[in-house]
Amino acid sequence: MEHTVYARWLDVGTRLGFVALVASFVGYVLGALDPHVPPHELPLLWGLPVDHYVAAANAPTGWGWLAFVVKADYLNYVGVAILASVTLAAYARLVPVLVGQGARLRAGIAVLQVIVLLVAALL
Amino acid sequence: MWPLALFAVTFCIAVVAVLGGVGGGVLFVPIVSALFPFHLDFVRAAGLLVALTSSLSAAPSLLVKGLASLRLAMPLALVGSVTSIVGALVGLALPTRTVQIALGTAILAIAVFMWRMGRSPAEREMQADPLAAALDMQGAYHDDALGRKIEWKVHRTPAALAVFAGIGMLAGMFGLGAGWANVPALHILMGAPLKLSVGTSGLLLSVVDTSAAWVYLNRGAVLPLVVVPSVLGAILGAKIGARLLGRTPALVVRRIVLALLVVAGGRALLRGLGI
Numbered sequence: 001m002e003h004t005v006y007a008r009w010l011d012v013g014t015r016l017g018f019v020a021l022v023a024s025f026v027g028y029v030l031g032a033l034d035p036h037v038p039p040h041e042l043p044l045l046w047g048l049p050v051d052h053y054v055a056a057a058n059a060p061t062g063w064g065w066l067a068f069v070v071k072a073d074y075l076n077y078v079g080v081a082i083l084a085s086v087t088l089a090a091y092a093r094l095v096p097v098l099v100g101q102g103a104r105l106r107a108g109i110a111v112l113q114v115i116v117l118l119v120a121a122l123l
Numbered sequence: 124m125w126p127l128a129l130f131a132v133t134f135c136i137a138v139v140a141v142l143g144g145v146g147g148g149v150l151f152v153p154i155v156s157a158l159f160p161f162h163l164d165f166v167r168a169a170g171l172l173v174a175l176t177s178s179l180s181a182a183p184s185l186l187v188k189g190l191a192s193l194r195l196a197m198p199l200a201l202v203g204s205v206t207s208i209v210g211a212l213v214g215l216a217l218p219t220r221t222v223q224i225a226l227g228t229a230i231l232a233i234a235v236f237m238w239r240m241g242r243s244p245a246e247r248e249m250q251a252d253p254l255a256a257a258l259d260m261q262g263a264y265h266d267d268a269l270g271r272k273i274e275w276k277v278h279r280t281p282a283a284l285a286v287f288a289g290i291g292m293l294a295g296m297f298g299l300g301a302g303w304a305n306v307p308a309l310h311i312l313m314g315a316p317l318k319l320s321v322g323t324s325g326l327l328l329s330v331v332d333t334s335a336a337w338v339y340l341n342r343g344a345v346l347p348l349v350v351v352p353s354v355l356g357a358i359l360g361a362k363i364g365a366r367l368l369g370r371t372p373a374l375v376v377r378r379i380v381l382a383l384l385v386v387a388g389g390r391a392l393l394r395g396l397g398i
Contacts, residue, residue: 002193003186010329011183018176025351042348043125043160049219050164050344061343076347080172080340086179087333094193105258109197113330116201120208120337 002097006090013086021079024072033072088117125159130352132158133173137360139383142367142376148174148300148328150380151353153230153387157394161349163219163226167298168339169350171332173357174300178328180358189264190322195277195315198258200330202284203291203301207331210295211338220395226297227392233303234384249314251276264319277313286312287327295335300328 027033037045037057045053054061060068068074091113098107136150152170156163185191214222251261261276277283290304305324309315315323339345 003189006193007183007186010179010186014176014179014183018180021351021354025347028347039348042346046161046165046346046349049162050215050342053162053164054343059343062341065343073347076351077340077345080336080345080350083172083176083179084333084336084340087330091330103259106194106197109201109258113197113201113204116204116208117334117337120204120334121341123208123212123338123341 001101002094005097006094009090009093010086013082013089017079017082017086019079020082021076024075024079028072028076031072033070033075035073036068036071037073084121088114088121091117126348126352129155129159129349130356133353133356134360134363137177137357138364138367139376139380141361141364148177148298148332149230149233149303150383150387151300151357152298153226153391154383155353156226157387157390161346163222164215164339164342164344165346165349167214168336168344169346169353170298170300171294171336171339172345172350173353174294174328175332175336176354177300177357177361178325178332181325182329185322185325188322189262190318191326192260192262192264192319192323193326194258194260194262195309195313195319195323196326196330198260198280199283199287200327203287203294203327203331204334206288206291207295207335208338210292210297211335212295213292214296214298215338215342215344220397222296223391223395225395227388227390227395229293229297229299230384230388230391234381234388237303237384238381249276249278252278252280254280266318273316273319275316275319277309277315279312279314283308283313291331291334294328294331295338298335298339301331302328 028035036059045057048056053059065074065077069078091110094110095107095114098110132155133151136154140150148170151173152166155161156166182191186193255277260280263272263274266273286308290301290308293299294301302324305327306320309320309323310317
């Protein structure tokens with residue numbers, strides 16, 4: 001039961017994230033929206049450590065990319081964020097299933113995993 | 124131009140990785156960081172997202188077929204995901220040269236480990252340890268090749284938790300997929316059947332790499348021009364590799380993989396040492 005539920009959530013979430021990632025990347029490459037960092041400037045920046053890149057490109061950190069989501073490069077973050085959230089959502093869905101089965105220890109592990117993933121997402 | 128080259132290289136890595144029976148994640152970071160001008164921070168983030176997308180794509184069907192087990196994966200993934208966050212934070216905080224030296228050393232150690240890794244232990248009766256029994260880490264799946272139901276349980280769970288803590292740390296610090304370590308830990312150390320170990324390894328990767336990927340994402344280390352061609356190349360390459368499987372000599376390909384690891388690991392080490 002829990003395998004089926006978890007697999008369904010992973011499957012739907014992964015498809016959604018993958019489609020969002022590919023669609024936004026095609027738009028980025030075709031120039032459908034203006035990027036925050038023009039592609040021709042990237043070769044000057046991608047050899048820098050990430051902290052230096054962020055400072056030089058005035059790039060957002062944390063969830064700051066949400067404010068830049070109308071820019072072609074940061075629109076790609078939507079797909080990445082969906083892919084990085086799929087496991088969290090599937091684990092959260094698993095908790096009531098495990099509680100319903102009386103598997104309280106495993107439900108506790110699932111809750112702890114959700115907390116760990118939330119901490120990672122908010123760090 | 125660079126994204127196209129990256130797509131081609133990642134495609135080749137994925138084909139070779141499938142044919143060689145290793146995860147592509149372990150090859151991606153050392154090879155791409157050796158061949159491309161991207162800083163290691165961006166390569167590690169891309170490596171994690173490549174491994175994450177590949178494992179997420181494969182996990183649903185493996186779960187439905189019973190070839191991956193949540194019962195087995197959940198406690199190990201919890202420990203591995205905590206340490207992968209720590210690994211990612213440490214990896215991003217250390218100077219690049221230090222990370223290069225550590226990456227080179229780790230890749231060379233992985234090559235030695237893969238070269239020396241013994242054969243599968245013979246199937247034998249075992250007693251589940253108390254922790255595995257308490258966590259209900261047991262189950263059954265139908266093996267189509269054998270045409271029968273395989274019941275499984277595991278042992279040495281406390282040692283395995285310590286091993287997966289180390290694997291998570293390496294995955295987060297270097298952006299490596301950890302299939303090379305997950306499968307032996309599940310199969311040889313814990314005694315899980317090989318097919319279940321391979322399937323559950325992918326499931327574990329999807330959880331452990333998610334945690335570390337968030338750290339890199341939040342630091343701004345995700346460059347779409349690096350990540351997306353890599354992800355597309357890896358997924359397409361894995362599909363082609365799977366079709367070629369059975370038509371190529373696995374032993375030869377595995378030796379090529381080991382040679383690639385030695386060259387890429389050696390190059391990372393030398394770059395870190397400034398040679």
